[in-house]
Amino acid sequence: NAGVTQTPKFQVLKTGQSMTLQCAQDMNHEYMSWYRQDPGMGLRLIHYSVGAGITDQGEVPNGYNVSRSTTEDFPLRLLSAAPSQTSVYFCASSPSWGRDGNEQFFGPGTRLTVL
Amino acid sequence: AQSVAQPEDQVNVAEGNPLTVKCTYSVSGNPYLFWYVQYPNRGLQFLLKYITGDNLVKGSYGFEAEFNKSQTSFHLKKPSALVSDSALYFCAAWGYQKVTFGTGTKLQVIP
Numbered sequence: 001n002a003g004v005t006q007t008p009k010f011q012v013l014k015t016g017q018s019m020t021l022q023c024a025q026d027m028n029h030e031y032m033s034w035y036r037q038d039p040g041m042g043l044r045l046i047h048y049s050v051g052a053g054i055t056d057q058g059e060v061p062n063g064y065n066v067s068r069s070t071t072e073d074f075p076l077r078l079l080s081a082a083p084s085q086t087s088v089y090f091c092a093s094s095p096s097w098g099r100d101g102n103e104q105f106f107g108p109g110t111r112l113t114v115l
Numbered sequence: 116a117q118s119v120a121q122p123e124d125q126v127n128v129a130e131g132n133p134l135t136v137k138c139t140y141s142v143s144g145n146p147y148l149f150w151y152v153q154y155p156n157r158g159l160q161f162l163l164k165y166i167t168g169d170n171l172v173k174g175s176y177g178f179e180a181e182f183n184k185s186q187t188s189f190h191l192k193k194p195s196a197l198v199s200d201s202a203l204y205f206c207a208a209w210g211y212q213k214v215t216f217g218t219g220t221k222l223q224v225i226p
């Protein structure tokens with residue numbers, strides 16, 4: 001199993017550009033989520049999905065869109081990049097959303113810089 | 116609202132000494148609590164979890180954590196620190212469909 005994969009590893013954007021961060025998992029996990037990590041702020045939840053076709057907002061959803069057309073894939077779209085979106089982005093998956101106490105599996109992260 | 120607090124930004128400990136990284140939580144219902152470790156330029160890795168049962172939970176790499184319901188704490192411990200334990204540690208808790216993370220504690224083990 002490859003686990004959770006993310007592409008790209010690094011990305012530099014100009015303000016106003018759009019892009020999609022890719023996330024895939026091969027563990028048939030029901031739950032997937034996107035976080036951003038900023039110094040001193042821990043991990044903040046952007047969006048999550050409890051299954052294919054179902055998504056919801058997390059703590060900091062503004063400026064981001066997601067979709068979940070398959071169990072495996074959960075792409076994160078930046079609609080119009082802003083310098084405030086400079087961060088490290090992590091995708092994670094879990095067998096279920098938490099009712100069974102399952103841990104999350106994290107991807108290696110995407111380091112995004114917006115100029 | 117659910118919250119997880121890690122009161123120390125950094126913990127320094129000498130190699131071979133015991134270490135403790137603190138975590139307190141505020142959740143409704145039965146807490147599902149986790150510790151994750153992050154090495155530089157890597158994703159988070161699961162260390163251990165408390166779901167139910169014994170208050171002392173054992174995990175990977177010799178780490179353990181003590182759940183204390185009355186103090187709403189879930190401190191991470193290790194009897195003898197290694198230099199290779201130096202990393203960023205996160206405490207986390209499941210709420211309804213969402214995980215709340217603490218802000219992280221940087222552990223520095225000094226040779």
